[in-house]
Structures are given as structure tokens and as C-alpha cells.
Amino acid sequence: MKPQPTVLFVRSASQDRAAISFLRDSGLTVHEVEGVRDLECALGDYDTDCVVTNCEVANPDGTQYLGGLTVIERLQRNHSEVPVVLLAEVTNGDIAREAYSRDVFGYVPGTVDDAHQRLLAQVDAAVASSPARQRASKRKQLNEAVRLVNQALVRSQSRMDIERDVTAVLAGTSRYTEACTVTCQGDRPVIRTLGSQRGRVTITAPEPLVRAGSAERLVVADIDQAAVGDRTDALETDCVRVLAVPLVYDGTSYGVLAVYADRIDIFDTEEQDTFREVGHNIALAIDASHTKDALQQRTTELERQKERLRELAQIISHELRNPLQAAMGRVELLAEATDAEEFDAIQRSHTRMSFLIDDLMEIARQGERQYTAEPVSLSDVLAEAWNAIDTGTSTVEIDCTGTVLADRSRLCQLAENFFRLATDRGESVRITVADTADGFFLEHDGRPLDGDSQGPFELSYGSTDEGAGLHLAVIREIARGHGWDISLGDGSSGRVRLDVIGVEQPSAKADRTSD
Structure with a gap:
């Protein structure tokens, strides 16, 4: 547990020294950052509870005009769980309104006499709100990931499309670093799809994936980077935690979905429950695609059988009708010249044969009507x-x-x-x-x-x-x-x-x- 809250202060080039000293004297750990460009690196280096930014700080292009608004925008997009307090050296209502429209936590005009006390009060309130903001941010990220996965399941047609699209959307989120689907052959997982669309990679920590596949239960495990070493072709490079989700529906296993992250504080109970449902939905979609393929194959085969039946009926009709009609005509001539009962029987047989040909053709035509x-x-x-x-x-x-x-x-x-x-x-x-x-x-x-x-x-x-x-x-x-x-x-x-x-x-x- 941290002894005191940590604040990142994005300061202007010539001001803010007094404000930074005041926050430090109040018991806060303050790390100084010069401009928007250095902010992302600092967020990765420090476990930050709050960000304070001056309004006039350096933008990524080096300009000093309203860089604080850019800081708010960047944090809202990539680190929405971190609260931001904006310090402005001028009293400007338009700046305040713009800042609040970008979800700033607090606004402190630097020109008032008690600016530092107000800043400390805003920082204390922001730090107190941090756990709730982190929970809300996590839920928002989870909901967005589930939404993207469901969209992928709806638009994908085949099993390969489903796995490729799902891993791609998960690897493309800000919450996860990589995702893949594997099938386990003994104690060796074989990658089917990889979200980042990289080339061939290896799995240096296969045990969690194999365990999830064999036991058909969700597994969360830490990744030992020492075991990965400097292998740039390893799937787990820069990843410290993995969630392995079995893809099982109605007793049939369709492999394992593996989701990787570069933070250790991830995949809690709530997130695991969410991915259990996600895994079930993925397996259901794969099963449905297999059923669809089987039905399509069966339909195609039935169409081929019908076509063969129609062709056979046409051949029989063509080969039999002409000689039958010729025979019927000759029998009629003979019957007129000779009074014999045998001709009546022959005529009945010919008529019967004609009916049978008609019936056979009718069977072949029923599927077309x-x-x-x-x-x-x-x-x-x-x-x-x-x-x-x-x-x-x-x-x-x-x-x-x-x-x-x-x-x-x-x-x-x-x-x-x-x-x-x-x-x-x-x-x-x-x-x-x-x-x-x-x-x-x-x-x-x-x-x-x-x-x-x-x-x-x-x-x-x-x-x-x-x-x-x-x-x-x-x-x-x-x-x-x-x-x-x-x-x-x-x-x-x-x-x-x-x-x-x-x-x-x-x-x-x-x-x-x-x-």
C-alpha cells in the first residue's frame, strides 16, 4: 500500500514551482512532467492517483497554447480512470467551460489568493474519487470489449472468421495487449488466430492454456518474464498476466481463448465472470457456424440428388416414349386388322407404361414446383x-x-x-x-x-x-x-x-x- 497519494504535475516552463512545493509540503508525492509528450511515459512509470496540469503547457507540436486541454483529452481517451485538475493562471470562463466539457475533475483559477489551498482541496477530492473512477473505467472498458466481441460474432460467418475477428478486437482495445485462440495437442497449445496479426510466434508459458483446455475451466496466471527472456518471437513479450477461457458449448470443446495484459492488477472476479459469458457466446457462435455449414452441405447434396433424379427421369422419358408410342401405333393397326383379345392386353400394358413414365417425371418435377x-x-x-x-x-x-x-x-x-x-x-x-x-x-x-x-x-x-x-x-x-x-x-x-x-x-x- 502506498504511504501517500501520487500526483503527476504537468507544469508550464516558468510557473507552478510554488504550487508543486505546496502540494509536496502537504504530504503528497509529486512528479513533474514537462508537456503533453512526456505524460504517457510518466503514466507508465508511476502509479498515479491524480494529474494536475497548467493550462499553458507544451503541446506535442511544441506550442504552449492551451496544452492543458490537450492533456485532459488524452487522459480521457486513454486513461479515463485518472482524474485531472486544471490550474489556469488567468480567470477565463470559456476555458473553464471547455475543460468541464472534456470531463475535467476540477478547475482552479491561479489568480485567486487561495489558489494553492483550492488546488490541494481539489487534489484531495480527486484522490478520494480515484477508486470509484477506476471501477467505472474498468466497467466501461469491459462493456466496450463485450460490445465489440458481440459485433464480431454477428458479422462473422465461419469459425475462422469468428476467432480472427474476436482476437483482433480484443487485442485492439486499450485494456488488453494481445489475444489469441489455441487448440491443445497434449501439452502443447497450437495457435489458430492471433489478434495483432503478427507473423509466427511461440508460446513460452503454455501451462495456463493447456490447463484451461483440459479442465474446461477459466484460468488466470502470471507470466514470468525471466522465462520469456529476450525472445522477441514469444507471444508473452511485455505481457505479465494471461486469462485463458475454454470455449465449450453443449459438451463440445472448440479450444481456448487467451487474453494477455501488461498489468498485474487485471482479471479480477468480475472480469472473469464476464469472460465466462464471452467464452460461452463464442463457442455458441462457432457451433452455430458448424451447424450452418452442415445444413448447407446437406442442402447442396440434396440439390445434387434432385438434379440427378431429374436427369434420370428425363433420360428414361426420352428413351422410352418414342419406342412406346411406335409400339402403341403398330398395335392399333394390328388390332384393326385382326380381331384378337391379346391386342387388348398389349394395349393395356402400353397404357400402363405410359402412366408410369408420367408418374416418374412427376416425381422429378415436384421439387421444382x-x-x-x-x-x-x-x-x-x-x-x-x-x-x-x-x-x-x-x-x-x-x-x-x-x-x-x-x-x-x-x-x-x-x-x-x-x-x-x-x-x-x-x-x-x-x-x-x-x-x-x-x-x-x-x-x-x-x-x-x-x-x-x-x-x-x-x-x-x-x-x-x-x-x-x-x-x-x-x-x-x-x-x-x-x-x-x-x-x-x-x-x-x-x-x-x-x-x-x-x-x-x-x-x-x-x-x-x-x-
């Missing part, structure tokens, strides 16, 4: 779908009274595919369609589907079952486009049942909008 939902009558759309296909002797019972929000053409297409699937399962299939509480269902009493019960809506399903898998895949894509859920199972009396759920009604949407 935009869905426009509007109120549609479910019974009208189902009737339209039934009339659009060749149903033979099969029948349908439509028991739907509701109106749903759907893309009319896509909904009609879904129903067509189910009707084709049903009529392919028998000669005279009975089909039922009805409303449910959150959608509708379709049933038929035709032959059950073959194959494994799992994945019925995948393209591979039913590939040997007369193209049932294609119909179901088209149904699945249309349901996905609407945001509906579908399930296939056994209905009443062993009938095959397709449930479509999650279907919105116009009234329900209006209620939610009103709420």
Missing part, C-alpha cells in the same frame, strides 16, 4: 380426379363435405395416383374417400401391396409390384409440398387405407390470423 394453397372443395377435386382416369368397372364413394387449403391441381394429382393404384389392384375395386378431423382418408378393397411394410413411399418399394412404388412416391412428394403427413395401413375389413393428416381448413387459418 411452387405450391399455391387456396380454399378448394374436397369432394369436387376428388370427383374431377376420378373422371380423369380410366376406372373400368371400379366404383368410388366420396363422403366429403369440407373445404381445405390446398393446391387444386396437386391435390387432384394425389387423388389420381391413389385411384390408379387402387384400380390396378383388381377388376372391380370399391374405393371410399371421407373427411377426418384433420384431413381425409382414401380406402380400397383391392389386392394388398406386396413387399416390406417399411418405407412404402420410397421409390424402391413395390418396384416389382406393377409400379405401386411410383404412385406412392408421387403421393408422398405432393403431401410434403403441402406440409401434410401421410400413412399407409389397413383400413376397415382388411381394406388398404391411406391417411392424409395435417390438412388445414380456411376457417382454422383465419382463426389463427385473428389471434
